[in-house]
Amino acid sequence: MAYRCRECGYQSPKWLGRCPQCGRWESFDEVGAPAGGGGSGEPPRSLSEVPALSPERLATGLPEVDRVLGGLLPGTVVLFGGEPGVGKSTLLLQLAARLAARHGKVLYVSGEEAVAQVKLRAERLGISEPSLYLQSEQELLAIVRAVEEIEPTVLVVDSLQTVLARPDGGEIGSLTQVREAAAHLARLAKGLGMVTFLVSHITKGGEFAGPKTVEHLVDVALQLEGVREGDLRLLRCLKNRFGSTAEVAVLQMDPTGLSEVANPSLFFVSQDRAPKPGxxxxxxxxxxxxxxxxxxxxxxxxxxxxxxxxxxxxxxxxxxxxxxxxxxxxxxxxxxxxxxxxxxxxxxxxxxxxxxxxxxxxxxxxxxxxxxxxxxxxxxxxxxxxxxxxxxxxxxxxxxxxxxxxxxxxxxxxxxxxxxxxxxxxxxxxxxxxxxxxxx
Missing domain, CATH: 3.30.230.10 (Ribosomal Protein S5; domain 2)
Incomplete structure (x- = not known):
């Protein structure tokens, strides 16, 4: 028998009135035996008997992004973070449209905006791809039902902090909700061979919200950096189980969205090249x-x-x-x-x-x-x-x-x-x- 805090997930062998980790009062619930049906039922196999993954990777259609990702293997779960207003939703909508045009159906789920608002952004970006499906939803079960109905190649969830994994798991956006939603969506992606992008908020310290409890669940972690007052954006890879983390994409924000910088090597140098003291x-x-x-x-x-x-x-x-x-x-x-x-x-x-x-x-x-x-x-x-x-x-x-x-x-x-x-x-x-x- 154990008790778990519904806000932060802290576990204790006995009931506590106040959580020592997050400080919330009356937040402990009794936790019984682990739920489930006995796992996947797949027996252990010799390394030589395990089939290799297909080397074929999905290209996003943006060479700068493909430079960072190295392509997307089926079933890859990507954690996508960045400061508010840096252009996460804009870039993901562009990627979703390009992936839909190249590889089939893409489901874009927004928990923060209505479908009409997402379509307004798509029109501004010049996106009219019929294979791109939009949904405004926060309930995890409703998202799963939509995936089963549409059977998309790629799923985008914007953002993970808005997904309600279970009604008794605390407030929406709490660590318990974020962790369970990420774990469930990761299992769904692996089972269906579906590429999944999970948008995550960034803390004041510049780290993914939900600390490492979310980052360790995914295959790839990307972070979009930039200055609101400027139009430069850098896409960094912080973790990649299937490729290198030594690449960076240089992008520029313009009225039609994020575009690639033609010559990033000289982008930051003045074009006149006149001698300047200092x-x-x-x-x-x-x-x-x-x-x-x-x-x-x-x-x-x-x-x-x-x-x-x-x-x-x-x-x-x-x-x-x-x-x-x-x-x-x-x-x-x-x-x-x-x-x-x-x-x-x-x-x-x-x-x-x-x-x-x-x-x-x-x-x-x-x-x-x-x-x-x-x-x-x-x-x-x-x-x-x-x-x-x-x-x-x-x-x-x-x-x-x-x-x-x-x-x-x-x-x-x-x-x-x-x-x-x-x-x-x-x-x-x-x-x-x-x-x-x-x-x-």
């Missing part, structure tokens, strides 16, 4: 793809009232403070009384240490009023001893830079690709790098 171009990695970003710096005299300002957009402010200390120590440049403003142009967030040297070059360029030549890129991690350290996939980044028409790079020492049409200045210290860029 700007440095850095090749960063997003998944396995090299993107060029422009790091901009503005160094201004402090007001003298209170501590100097340290503001960043798209960069880690703590890492910036460390780099400012290294600059003062090993270059003799005093910026402690100056206001420092740093930003990554285009709204992209850069967290990898390969951008360290670019940040230092942008700061020195703004302080000296000197511009780095527009055909030069900067690459390298800056250590606390003022040394320039190698970065992950440095040769591959330099090859991509050469393909994009740049002529010179300042990078850490290391192995270089053969016959690289690019002049590479290998700097061992921060001092050597700044001298190569003529910023000292």
């Amino acid at each position: 700007a440095a171009i850095v090749p960063v990695l997003e998944g396995s793809r090299t993107l060029l970003v422009e790091i901009q710096a503005l160094i201004a005299p402090g007001s003298g009232f209170g501590p100097p300002q340290r503001r960043t957009a798209g960069l880690d402010v703590n890492r910036t403070s460390v780099l400012l200390a290294v600059i003062e120590k090993y270059l003799g440049v005093h910026v402690r009384a100056m206001d420092v403003y740093l930003a990554v142009a285009g709204g992209l967030e850069v967290r990898e240490p390969a951008a360290d040297l670019g940040v230092c070059a942008a700061i020195l360029g703004s302080l000296r009023g000197r511009a780095i030549p527009p055909d030069t890129v900067v690459l390298g991690e800056v250590g606390l001893a003022g040394e320039i350290r190698p970065v992950r996939k440095g040769p591959e980044r330099l090859q991509e830079v050469a393909k994009l028409g740049f002529a010179r790079a300042v990078a850490p020492p290391g192995s270089l690709p053969k016959r690289l049409p690019l002049t590479v200045v290998q700097a061992r210290t921060l001092q050597e790098a700044m001298e190569a860029l003529e910023l000292t």
